Amino acid sequence: MRFNYVSSICPFCGTGCGMNLIVTDDGISGIAPYHRSPVNRGKLCTRGLHTASELKNFRIVKPVIGGAEADLEAACAKLLELKGKGAEVYVSTRYPTEAIKAVQRLAKEVLGVETVKTFTDAADLQSTAVLADLEKADVILVVDNAMRILPVTGSKxxxxxxxxxxxxYAGPENYSAVQADETAITEGELAVPENFKAALKAAANAVVICPAGSQYAAAAAVAEETGAKFGLLFETANGRAAVEAGCVPSLSAFKAEEAVPANMLIFAESPEYQTELYLDLVEKLGKVENLVVVASNASVLTDIAGTVIPVAAFGEYAGTVTSWDGQVQETPAAVAAPEGILTPYELIEKLSDGAIKEA
Ligand code: SF4
Known part of the structure; x- marks a missing residue:
């Protein structure tokens, strides 16, 4: 019987925790601690610990067109119908960097779409803090629900x-607020009290952390004003690299725009079935005339898409991901994809008639 440990990186949030994938004849069968990871030294939050079971659940193995099973050729042909139609192209920031760049090339060179977007909301800033800065800080300002969204970062x-x-803590009442020594509960626009700013200014090592959402620019301004380091926390595993690759975070813009695109391609990736993940977008996405979704696992998105193309999942192809603090780490191929399922690189090579190959 096969029984291997393959070291990889948790596919969920931007902390970039190391983990061992337990590979048996049944595929990725469990998760074991990877004590040598300097990020988490073997510790994982519940999402990381459940990676193996989440990967197995809700797996998509057949292409679907109009609610009926289809073959891959027909599904690829439906995707290629988006060519030259001004489609909106989105990519999940859970894909590895190499796959994100391949999607960008597919959009530009095959579909004629210049910009690939993401359903996230941080754009033009970089962290000046790294994870290790949190452990040696004297004063830390946490903005928003950072400690729940990135639990191992929160543990630091x-x-x-x-x-x-x-x-x-500054922001709405939530888990992060409960953990803080002092809180400034505000709804809406971020309001950081003057005594918080004074404490940050007076500290030898001060850090402000904030998830990449609506408050990050205001949080970064407080860091700049007080001389603190700033950590921009990405909720998804490869959010930082997606921004660095030139993907445009467009969540708020998509929600605010009244018009619904007629044609849309989404390279989605969620190793778990999260009903809330796209819930606020589903009503609008449901009105897209021609919605093509590429994904490894079912989600509310694949429920509403006109065309669904299955693709290999995390652990079935190699790549790199960048944590919120800029560490680039490898995610190896631990197992083969199910028969007939292509990796994102193979799918894009096929769609581009061989023109775009894995780098
Ligand atoms: S903190 Fe993030 S990267 Fe670490 S185990 Fe949890 S979800 Fe995975």
């Missing part, structure tokens, strides 16, 4: 607090 804040750091 709590470790600093145990060692005497002051943890301040």
């Amino acid at each position: 804040v709590l470790r600093a607090q145990d060692k005497g750091a002051k943890v301040l």
Whole structure:
């Protein structure tokens, strides 16, 4: 019986925790600690621990057109019908960097679409802090629900607090607020009290962290004003690299725009069936005339798409991901994809008639 450990990186949030995939004859059968990872030293949050079961659940193995099973050739032909029609192209920021870049090339060179977008909301800023800065900080300002969204990053804040750091919180009432020494509960626009700013200014090592959402620009401004380092936390595994590759974060713009695109391609990726993931977008996406979704696992998106093309999942092809603090790490191919399922690179090579190959 096959029984291997393959070291990889958790596919969920931008902390970039190391994990061992337990590979048996049944594929990726479990997760074991990877103690040598400097990011998390073997610790994982519940999402990371459940990666193996999530990968197995809700797997898509057949292309679908109009609700009926179809063959891959027909589904690819439907995708290629988007050529020259001004389609909107989105890519999940959970794909590895190489796959994101391949999607960009497919959009530009095959479909005639210049810009690939993402359903995220941070664009023009970079972190000046790294994960290790949190552990040696004297004062940490946490904005929004950072500690729930990136739990292992949150655990570094709590470790600093145990060692005497002051943890301040600004934002809506939530889990991060409960953990803080002092809180400034505000709904809507970020309001950081003057005594918080004074504490940040006076500290030898001060850090402000904020998830990549609606508050990040205001949080970064507080860091700049007070001389603190700033950590922009990406909720998805490869959000930072997607921005660096030139994908345009467009979540708020998509929601705000009244018009519904007629043609749309989404390279989706969620190793778990999250009903809430696209829930606020589903009503609008449901009105897209020709919605093509490429994905490894079912989601509310694949439920409403006119055409669904299955693709290999995390752990079935190699790539690199960049954590929120800029560490580039490899995610190897631990197992083969199910028979007949192409990796994103193979699918894009096929769609481009061999013109775009894996780098
Ligand atoms: S903190 Fe993020 S990267 Fe680490 S195990 Fe949890 S979801 Fe995965």
